[in-house]
Amino acid sequence: MTQPPTPDERRPANDGPKAAARNRSALITAAREIYAAHGLDAPLSAIARRAGVGQGVLYRNFPDRAAVATAVLEENVRQVEQAAAADDATLADVLGVMTWHLTESAAFIGLLHAEGAGGHSDIRAYAVALSERVERGLRGHLTQGHRLGAADDLMLAVAMVSGAVTGPTREERERRARAAWRLLGVEVGPVRPFEA
Structure with missing residues (x-):
């Protein structure tokens, strides 16, 4: 049986809109770098990886x-x-x-x-x-x-x-x-x- 986390072990607070703006900025920076190296046909997964976010975050910010x-x-x-x-x-x-x-x-x-x-x-x-x-x-x-x-x-x-x-x-x-x-x-x- 797992024990509930102690107060010191709890997840950090969700930054909400701050995280969304930070993620969007990181995705744009990553896309610029990936496009510079591989052109406009570069895989979107490479952009998400470079930005340090999951593909779900990429698609929440950019549908295509x-x-x-x-x-x-x-x-x-x-x-x-x-x-x-x-x-x-x-x-x-x-x-x-x-x-x-x-x-x-x-x-x-x-x-x-x-x-x-x-x-x-x-x-x-x-x-x-x-x-x-x-x-x-x-x-x-x-x-x-x-x-x-x-x-x-x-x-x-x-x-x-x-x-x-x-x-x-x-x-x-x-x-x-x-x-x-x-x-x-x-x-x-x-x-x-x-x-x-």
Whole structure:
């Protein structure tokens, strides 16, 4: 016969909404890492394992593959928008945040090339809308006469840089991204996530 646990042995209190927010954040971070290594077709079970949660927690937060991918993309775009909205932001600062996301997330690169969503038509339309938000954030920091100011030049330059972001390590991808921006004659600030 088992004895009831003593007060010292009881389970920790359920954190409720705090745990839910923490789990969702961990799943988005894990998905970004898994997608960077394996692309959008990576198994969802790998994302749950990386986040340290069960698959049930993943499906409570994200009912399907498209929901996971769009959550990662939304977080990436939100950070670019926050960087663009900062009071003292420059184009170089915003490009630094965007470049960080390029080096961290294969899914973000796919977003910036809306056709990169490939057979994921459920993600494609959303990706186009998010790409437009990124462009608005960047374009708001172009000065009069900037070399990327012409209609399609800005996003063409972003596509060219994102195409150069290859390599086995984040450091190598960042080195290549910086080199691509340099070849385009565009200054990039510190490559890092946006921190409020």
